[in-house]
Amino acid sequence: MKSKSRSKWSTISCILLVGALLSTCWGQSSSVHASATAYKFDFGAGGVTSGYTGVQASTAYNASTGYGFNTPANIKNVSASGTGIGSDAVQFVTFGTKSNNTFNVDLPNGLYEVKVTLGNTSRSSVAAEGVYQLINMTGDLATDQFQIPITDGQLNLLVTEGKVGAAFTLSALEITQVSTNPTTHPTIYVGGDSTVANYYPLANSVQGGWGQMLSKFINPNDYLVRNMASGGQIARGFRDDGQLEAILKYIKPGDYFIVQLGINDTNAKNNTTEAQFKEIMRDMVKQVKAKGATVILSTPQGRATDFNSSGVHNAEGRWYRAATVALAKEEQVPLIDLNVLSSSYFTSIGANATLALYMNGDTLHPNYAGATELARIVVDNMKAQGLY
Template structure:
């Protein structure tokens, strides 16, 4: 939702190019930006880190500066537990992907890399241009980044729900233009549940999802990886609650959508039969195929303890696997049968080594090392099928 006060981006860019010092409403001077296509904002009421522009909760969007909050009355300054840019933050009091309670930045049209540092929060998601960009960033001062095309001269960003009852905070924002062409690079979009999702810090989290690790095995010059998976997710929720919407906004011919669901759909509390699961998945497949992208269905791996008395790991009957396999055949889309592929690997390393790839006391969720192995298996199978 765009501010009606938007100016031409040239006002901001010209001021930055000549190195003008912009005075903030509380008397501090904002940092000088290096160019019209690189912006760094430090949020909160504390001191401003050198090289950043300070932004308080009361900083309203202004055409003359080209940045600010659309509704500052719904933002408040809060502290944070880090240092530097992580010592303070702002909190979004109202939120939601369609909310107009956004931080707006005038930008020349193009493709941008946006780096987000949250404040203190248990779990938050980041939305921009009315759709999710980052899903369920967990823990204080979590950091992640995404690429986004800007086609209307302004970025509109907010921090929003990742967990009911959490606070949604933002400590810092860095925006860098990647290209003057507002077209996304070839991208592998990933959908799924907690066995696929990102965990933070991304580089050394204890728990891991294979979607988080996929970029370790994908050449970033070939494809970017955008992981939209989230813990506890079911097919209906992924389709209807904003994650598929975000993918459909950007996905294009040449891109991939790998989706793995079914674990939580089998839980009675989610009231989804296997037939219903299959048709919801079919709907998502059709919507993505209509965008000209390639859909890849994946079956989930089994539990760490799915070994028989002969030391063979097998979990073929789990997680609505049969429906996923049938759907891939009916819709003529590739299948990564991670269930079978991971079982073969687990059998080769044995029960004890397999258990070591899962979280302590948890036979379902992989740890960082386990998620890395699953991602390796996924990419190896993509290569074997000629998909990558």
């Protein structure tokens, strides 16, 4: 997958000497690299937005420029519905987290902030260094960012499947060095299903997951939040299909992994008994604990309609909650019993106000406001337990 040459360091040295030499070093008549640690790429066959380096599907990786596609034959130029950087894109024709169909950028080793803007796509994920980085970005021109350590002199990034049959496109990429030390900041990794996942645009989506809103209540100087949850996910899928793999690649002592599953596991079509669910979750707990990080198990909130005739909300019999509660005790890991905590909150505000926190005509999935309240409850309980 890596296409490297030691000659890239001459490129970087040249960039470091003086910004005026950038066009010579990178072979761009109007290079936009402000320094050796800031890079901006505009993808597609249309015009190049000021301040960006243009990259077309045919742009092959070249050690003298330090960037390009590893297999340009598997990339094509496509249009997009936005303006500026969002007016065009490239589409990844082949995909998969292990694909060598990557966009490669030579970088000095360190920690980087990577911002991606997709083109037109219904749902796509972003992978780099062979693992997922962003899960199920939904909607045209979705934007998100992540931090990644680079330890081998090159970033290898691609857009891949979030939904089979979707077009996996990339309109723009911005890369900024955060530190010369390739060590991730303290991080809270989150795993779960559609009640936890991100929805786009992140700042004002209609639907929300509490993992999406968690950063509203976490000081970024204390922890970054990396939400790896995805709609429809079950414990077996989270463990086996790449999401846990991405977390295990980066998680370290001092980090947290909060995982909430069980809703979809209870669906008969997924063929997962409560005993099987518990043991799969146990396996994930053990793998993360072996990395020296702290696992926090969470139980899912109930449905908006789980009120009894006395106006009390109770959902304790749902979503394999008993298995999660028992597992936390057996493995001696913290438990956020969001099922019970949210029920207490829902009871306090009443049935009508609770229903207003869910999507219209949907008693399971929270809207933006509902997800925000759930995230607040999660963080409040972390504080109550001395975890934050």
